Amino acid sequence: MCGIIGFIDKTKSPMDGSKIKAALSLMNERGSGDGAGYVAYGIYPDYADCYALHVFFDNMAEPKTKVDEILHRWGTVVHQEEIPTVEQPGLKRVHIPWRYFFKPYDDMIGGKVGSEKDIIKHIVMEVNSSIDGALVFSSGKNMGVFKASGWPEDVANFYRIEDYKGYIWLAHNRYPTNSPGWWGGAHPFNLLDWSVVHNGEITSYGTNQRYVEGYGYKCTLLTDTEVVAYLFDLLGRQHELPTETVVKALAPPFWDEIDRMPPADEELYRAIRLTYGSALMNGPFAIVVASSEGIVGFTDRIKLRPLVVGENGDKLYISSEESAIRVIDPEVKNIRTPRAGEPIIGRFNA
Amino acid sequence: MSLGSIPPKYKVSIDRDQCMDCGRCIENCSYGTFRREGDKILIQSRKCTGCLRCVSMCPRDAISLTENPVDYRSHPLWSRDAREDIIKQARSGKIILAGMGNASNLPSIFDRLLLDACQVTNPSIDPLREPMELRTYIGKKPSRLEFKKTEAGDVELATKLAPNLKLETPIMIGHMSYGAVSLNAHLSMARAVSETGTFMGTGEGGLHRKLYPYQDNMIVQVASGRFGVNVDYLERGAAIEIKIGQGAKPGIGGHLPGEKVSAEVSRTRMIPLGSDAISPAPHHDIYSIEDLVQLVRSLKEATEWKKPVFVKIAAVHNVAAIAAGIARSSADAVVIDGSRGGTGAAPKVFRDHVGIPIEGAIASVDQKLREQGTRNEVSIIASGGIRNSADLAKSIALGADAVYIGTAALIAMGCRVCGNCYRGLCPWGIATQRQDLVDRLDPDQGARQVSNLIHAWTLELSELMGAAGINSIESMRGNRDRLRGYMLDEGILEVLDVKTAGA
Numbered sequence: 001m002c003g004i005i006g007f008i009d010k011t012k013s014p015m016d017g018s019k020i021k022a023a024l025s026l027m028n029e030r031g032s033g034d035g036a037g038y039v040a041y042g043i044y045p046d047y048a049d050c051y052a053l054h055v056f057f058d059n060m061a062e063p064k065t066k067v068d069e070i071l072h073r074w075g076t077v078v079h080q081e082e083i084p085t086v087e088q089p090g091l092k093r094v095h096i097p098w099r100y101f102f103k104p105y106d107d108m109i110g111g112k113v114g115s116e117k118d119i120i121k122h123i124v125m126e127v128n129s130s131i132d133g134a135l136v137f138s139s140g141k142n143m144g145v146f147k148a149s150g151w152p153e154d155v156a157n158f159y160r161i162e163d164y165k166g167y168i169w170l171a172h173n174r175y176p177t178n179s180p181g182w183w184g185g186a187h188p189f190n191l192l193d194w195s196v197v198h199n200g201e202i203t204s205y206g207t208n209q210r211y212v213e214g215y216g217y218k219c220t221l222l223t224d225t226e227v228v229a230y231l232f233d234l235l236g237r238q239h240e241l242p243t244e245t246v247v248k249a250l251a252p253p254f255w256d257e258i259d260r261m262p263p264a265d266e267e268l269y270r271a272i273r274l275t276y277g278s279a280l281m282n283g284p285f286a287i288v289v290a291s292s293e294g295i296v297g298f299t300d301r302i303k304l305r306p307l308v309v310g311e312n313g314d315k316l317y318i319s320s321e322e323s324a325i326r327v328i329d330p331e332v333k334n335i336r337t338p339r340a341g342e343p344i345i346g347r348f349n350a
Numbered sequence: 351m352s353l354g355s356i357p358p359k360y361k362v363s364i365d366r367d368q369c370m371d372c373g374r375c376i377e378n379c380s381y382g383t384f385r386r387e388g389d390k391i392l393i394q395s396r397k398c399t400g401c402l403r404c405v406s407m408c409p410r411d412a413i414s415l416t417e418n419p420v421d422y423r424s425h426p427l428w429s430r431d432a433r434e435d436i437i438k439q440a441r442s443g444k445i446i447l448a449g450m451g452n453a454s455n456l457p458s459i460f461d462r463l464l465l466d467a468c469q470v471t472n473p474s475i476d477p478l479r480e481p482m483e484l485r486t487y488i489g490k491k492p493s494r495l496e497f498k499k500t501e502a503g504d505v506e507l508a509t510k511l512a513p514n515l516k517l518e519t520p521i522m523i524g525h526m527s528y529g530a531v532s533l534n535a536h537l538s539m540a541r542a543v544s545e546t547g548t549f550m551g552t553g554e555g556g557l558h559r560k561l562y563p564y565q566d567n568m569i570v571q572v573a574s575g576r577f578g579v580n581v582d583y584l585e586r587g588a589a590i591e592i593k594i595g596q597g598a599k600p601g602i603g604g605h606l607p608g609e610k611v612s613a614e615v616s617r618t619r620m621i622p623l624g625s626d627a628i629s630p631a632p633h634h635d636i637y638s639i640e641d642l643v644q645l646v647r648s649l650k651e652a653t654e655w656k657k658p659v660f661v662k663i664a665a666v667h668n669v670a671a672i673a674a675g676i677a678r679s680s681a682d683a684v685v686i687d688g689s690r691g692g693t694g695a696a697p698k699v700f701r702d703h704v705g706i707p708i709e710g711a712i713a714s715v716d717q718k719l720r721e722q723g724t725r726n727e728v729s730i731i732a733s734g735g736i737r738n739s740a741d742l743a744k745s746i747a748l749g750a751d752a753v754y755i756g757t758a759a760l761i762a763m764g765c766r767v768c769g770n771c772y773r774g775l776c777p778w779g780i781a782t783q784r785q786d787l788v789d790r791l792d793p794d795q796g797a798r799q800v801s802n803l804i805h806a807w808t809l810e811l812s813e814l815m816g817a818a819g820i821n822s823i824e825s826m827r828g829n830r831d832r833l834r835g836y837m838l839d840e841g842i843l844e845v846l847d848v849k850t851a852g853a
Contacts, residue, residue, distance in 0.1 A: 270511070
């Protein structure tokens with residue numbers, strides 16, 4: 001099951017988190033109270049040039065000392081603080097959510113580490129695979145993930161989600177099967193700018209995991225969704241593929257369709273499938289991915305999970321349920337259900 | 351003191367009440383087990399190879415054949431085989447020859463790997479109602495795509511694709527040469543792969559002119575004897591394979607006995623009539639990996655870089671590192687032949703004791719290529735003891751792109767795995783050049799049977815994938831998450847990178 005929502009305002013006018021909370025809570029039928037989460041873009045304008053690292057600490061002693069050591073090796077912490085939270089009766093606090101605003105040193109770039117973002121990727125992989133009691137769950141600029149085990153309302157109230165104003169929002173109501181009760185297993189999953197909410201189960205996980213691990217990504221979060229974030233980072237950022245092409249690699253057309261295409265398209269899609277066969281995602285899914293440039297929603301190639309799209313002027317909504325969209329925007333227009341594998345893309349106006 | 355004879359391996363008997371005295375057993379047995387004396391059919395069990403031709407052809411089901419009970423004093427170490435091998439060698443002073451694949455009693459890893467299926471949390475896919483994609487491309491793939499802007503401002507693909515073979519199903523037939531097998535066997539297999547949209551290997555025996563109509567589905571082989579190789583041969587093949595080694599006998603060459611070198615075989619191989627065709631152990635122009643690079647590139651140069659070049663090696667201990675070297679050689683695919691691979695003739699000590707099983711080899715080669723970032727440089731073709739669609743599915747889940755079958759295709763044509771291929775008397779018309787025996791295999795019928803087999807496995811693979819919620823073979827490849835090991839030790843589970851059942 002699981003319920004998902006994606007929202008973008010193409011003019012970058014921010015919306016606070018209260019409506020997203022209401023919409024996500026409406027889909028409680030799709031969840032089980034074991035996990036919910038939100039991500040918002042544009043929430044840290046004061047630190048817009050820093051990477052906002054959100055970390056779950058089990059305690060403030062050893063794990064934090066180790067994370068601090070790694071961060072000091074690679075750059076400067078401009079500011080850090082505990083993420084403000086309010087205790088909720090229905091939510092058991094098992095981690096301390098912390099945020100760093102971090103700038104990597106330029107002179108650390110070199111060799112395998114080709115950019116600032118490679119430094120951040122390296123830090124995230126190192127912390128998550130080697131430090132017990134610390135988990136980086138958000139690592140982009142001017143954005144942040146807020147998630148925990150619990151019902152959507154409780155998680156939203158815990159993080160005071162209505163206090164954040166973002167021009168992109170993703171949210172996820174979880175019915176877990178792989179790793180219940182584990183905050184790291186709640187969605188959205190994030191790496192750098194990429195955030196992912198996902199309803200489904202990736203039957204090709206083993207293949208996708210082996211593929212991204214060949215490029216230095218480490219799958220540590222005990223669930224299949226994180227691999228989607230890494231696939232977007234690899235194909236979208238490192239291989240510089242346009243978003244449409246990334247979606248066509250992850251959910252490509254069938255060979256029957258490709259065979260009938262005009263020669264140039266046939267060659268393109270054949271090349272995509274030959275090159276990125278290991279990135280193809282199989283099994284039922286509906287996914288919305290956000291980045292600093294916009295959002296994209298798509299389903300598996302035979303659409304085994306629901307996805308609905310609506311628009312209202314510069315606002316684009318993607319969700320598991322039409323009713324959730326209508327809670328945010330009763331005036332929504334052009335409600336439709338996209339075809340299997342069709343990318344629904346929302347970009348900021350130029 | 352004489353050694354005396356060893357006991358016959360089989361015991362053949364005729365139910366005389368059932369026998370109608372038609373004599374088909376006498377006609378069919380090319381080994382001379384049956385003969386007529388007066389009005390009676392007599393049996394000489396010692397000559398029987400267990401090929402079951404007589405049993406299959408007897409209209410009255412009157413013939414029974416059993417393995418002759420061991421009449422040695424039982425001993426856990428000194429098995430019947432151990433004792434008989436010594437007796438044979440004491441008599442002959444020679445290497446013991448054996449046919450078909452590894453006959454040692456080691457457990458199969460495939461049998462201890464279990465496939466997965468969907469329940470509740472994700473739906474299985476019904477291949478009868480939903481598309482199921484098994485199409486497989488064999489050859490070099492780019493590791494990433496690059497695009498360029500045209501003058502008109504459109505984005506177009508800048509990456510050029512290397513030539514690949516397009517398979518409609520990830521099952522190919524491996525290299526068994528014309529000479530080792532008959533022309534009718536080759537024709538049967540060639541028609542079957544053309545019909546099913548896949549490929550077969552010629553083996554190191556050249557390409558008979560009767561196979562030219564099927565050349566677009568043939569992979570021509572260049573082995574250490576270079577038999578049958580010229581530029582015309584190379585140009586006819588859809589791909590070229592350099593054979594370095596073979597799973598049944600890693601480290602040694604090949605030997606086609608002169609008895610099998612008939613006029614046609616001699617013409618096709620370009621060797622004298624009746625002469626032994628001996629392929630040396632190494633290629634005499636390959637003494638290191640850089641020499642292999644030269645041969646790969648020479649073959650590509652000769653065919654204008656239009657054909658994929660495969661390199662076939664036996665799965666030996668260091669197979670992963672060797673494959674990694676091959677991945678850097680401009681080759682397009684590496685064929686790994688596991689220790690259970692079949693052959694017409696191999697020294698028994700090699701067949702049963704040299705090399706490693708294919709399962710571990712696929713896993714370590716796939717892993718090494720990924721670590722080195724060269725997995726897209728070459729396809730992995732696995733072979734050596736693939737018996738059914740489950741072995742096929744497991745090979746792919748471990749990381750292979752496709753498999754070669756050999757023995758399975760022979761069985762589809764009638765072979766009963768008696769293991770006497772090197773004697774050239776195959777009563778099924780497969781591993782023989784004697785025309786009256788070859789005529790027993792009707793290429794139309796043989797083709798139907800082999801294509802039925804490929805079709806059946808393809809259907810079963812579709813069902814297995816559908817049950818696992820996968821509708822494209824790419825998502826099965828290297829998906830070790832969908833395998834579990836049962837009664838496999840920790841060491842092998844680690845190499846396979848597979849969890850144990852229940853985990």
